[in-house]
Amino acid sequence: MAEPELTFDEIANYCKLPIEQVISWAEKGALVAKPAACIPDSRVKITSLINCLDQHGIALPERLKATSKRVLIIDDDRSMANALQRALRRAGYETFIAEDGFSAGSLLERLDPVLVTLDLSMPGLDGFDVLRYIRHQPRYRGLKVLVISALPDNQLQRAIDLGANDALSKPFDNTELQQRIASLIAETAELCDG
Secondary structure (H helix, E strand, O other): OOOOOOEEHHHHHHHHHOOHHHHEEEEEOOOOEEEOOHHHHHHHEEEHHHHHHHOOOOOHHHHHOOOEEEEEEEEHHHHHHHHHHHHHHOOEEEEEOOOOOHHHHHHHHHOOOEEEEEEOOOOOOOOOHHHHHHHHHHHHHOOOEEEEOOOHHHHHHHHHHHHOOOEEEEOOOOOHHHHHHHHHHHHHHHHOOO
């Protein structure tokens, strides 16, 4: 499936920016646009827009979050985090890793992912603490959380009761992981379109 593209007018509308600002970014190379006969009619890939907004400290508008493929992996076990990252990158996701609850907080704000995978057993702030933090922040109300843990089923249910959208037991099948994430992100797209 081709990556979605937007015109300069659509970007200005979604991001509530003057079109002159969007054109300026393209002229300076901050936005990579497919040339058209007229600059405002050029098309910009969503990933280029996301990177440009990041560089300028602008949050991704809610309407565009569903087009994001940015996933934050929160897991203190580096080998598990790397395995998740490999599986998700093969499926076309842009991935980042936080090895503890504290770094997860700063990465959440900076990256504005569409989804996080969350291990429950971490030192310091555990996954339950991170989940409570996410669900008490209005800016993350649409953020999808997939818990991935080796804890027993009653703890996975506890995480869902605290606001996780889904839970997957370790060890997991990569195909099932990819399907669950795609399903959660599709829910986000439906909410944004509705």
